[in-house]
Amino acid sequence: MAITYSCIANGRAVLAELALTGGSYQEAAAIVLRLVLLRAEPKTIIRMGSFVYHTLCIGGITYLCATDNAMDIITPPAFLKNVSDTFLRNSLMSQEYFSPSNTVAADFQQVLGKYMAKESPKTRKISRRIWWKHFRKIIIIAVAILLSIIIIHLSANVLPT
Known part of the structure; x- marks a missing residue:
């Protein structure tokens, strides 16, 4: 193939x-x-x-x-x-x-x-799989950073509760 x-x-x-x-x-x-x-x-x-x-x-x-x-x-x-x-x-x-x-x-x-x-169709599948894995890592890191910022702001009483 x-x-x-x-x-x-x-x-x-x-x-x-x-x-x-x-x-x-x-x-x-x-x-x-x-x-x-x-x-x-x-x-x-x-x-x-x-x-x-x-x-x-x-x-x-x-x-x-x-x-x-x-x-x-x-x-x-x-x-x-x-x-x-x-x-x-x-x-x-x-x-x-x-x-x-x-x-x-x-x-x-x-x-x-x-x-x-x-x-090569095999290479395309592998590249797509790697891209999705990379994309998921970026999303997870972005969500973790966002949650960290929210927690820090809540603990410093910057955001009203």
Whole structure:
């Protein structure tokens, strides 16, 4: 149910990649990139083993993500579109400056991780649960402070009883 691997490649050269779980994604990604280059289609879906690889090709750059079989067909294309928009919007990410040895590639791994976490339904549930827990703590603290102020004012006879 989650995007477990993503990468950006120029041809068959992987520029940036991130895997959230262990596995031999690099080997499968290399095969998928070769197939994508042969097909020359802007969008492809390739099933290999227990994963489904979704790709988006724009201007010679291939955006790829791997999901498990249970993933819907809407989330991966949305993820790839968001990643490509971010990649193309930033002038430092252009092909002439972007290379695997460049520090920008390492920085873009954080972007991949952010979008992967955002698209993961498990992560959304956990984030929502943490938010509610945090919100409840704030409410409890606010009520405790308010009660403390009222008790202090009552004991100092500031408020009429």
